[in-house]
Amino acid sequence: MKSPFRLLLLALTPFFLFTCEDPVTLDSRFEGAELVVEAWVNNISEPQTITLTETQDYYDNRLPTPVTDAQVIICQTENQLPTANCFVFDHQESGKYVWTPAVAGQTLGEVGTEFGLGIQRGDQQYAAITTMNRTAQLDSISFQFEEEALGLEEGLYAQLYARDPAGQGDAYLIRSTINDTLLIRPSELNLAFDATFSPGTNTDGIAFIFPIRFAINKQDDDGSPIPLVAGDKVAVEILSISQEAYLFLRIVQEQVNNGQSGLFDLPVANSPGNVFNVDTEESIRGFFNVAASARAERVVEE
Helix, strand or coil: CCCHHHHHHHHHHHHHHHHCCCCCCCCCCCCCCCEEEEEEEECCCCCEEEEEEECCCCCCCCCCCECCCCEEEEEECCCCCHHHHEEEEEEEECCEEEECCCCCCCCCCCCCCEEEEEEEECCEEEEEEEECCCCCEEEEEEEEEECCECCECCEEEEEEEEECCCCCCCEEEEEEEECCEECCCHHHCEEEECCECCCCCCCCCCECCHHHHHCCCCECCCCCECCECCCCEEEEEEEEECHHHHHHHHHHHHHHCCCCCCCCCCCCCCCCCCCEECCCCCECEEEEEEECEEEEEEECCC
């Protein structure tokens, strides 16, 4: 026979479990909105866009507030002729500032050029410096049939063939589009450092390793690659990024994928940017990078 105490304990257990699930909201210590700069531009002769928004509270579930009242300019720092070497970005909509080439073939500059970003908003001035680094040697996109395996459905998949140039220290952001749709899932962020995942491997001048080559494929909600079908168009762009930009994006990747609320999850933190307030010399949110771009595309034949 069960004791009355044991029966009472069993009856109350669901109540205790339910009450332990009450949400707890922590103080995010948000003091006020600050400028956020997304200045990822390249050397292709096409419109270049810089996006300005404001920070918001961690628990504020909405899109960021666009900044529409700023002046934005990028200048080459090697030549002191501002009218010939500066590029004005005009506000278009929703915090997006755009520079459009005046003539066909005009670009922001060449590999090895140093650039300065200047932003004026009211009485506040912001600036950043970066150099356009070289990109990888992009050879081709191939399609290969893969048999069914753990986490992989049988079907046709794309691979990127590109080679890291000789000399260590090159970093890349690899962007893929399938049928003109950019792959933007957190797990689809494809970064490379000297043809591998990270610095310190002592690799140099080799072809990108298989996981990076294969990461140009679209993924489902579980992170599994999705096979291609006839008529699919695959486009890839390899953008050179600074080592500081690589660190910025790697931390972003870790933070975005850090949502399991596990015991060993990383604390929430902002990635270190390279844009600073001219008056206070304090870093603000965001990043400025001018990339050299290599592009290729291919369509799956019927």
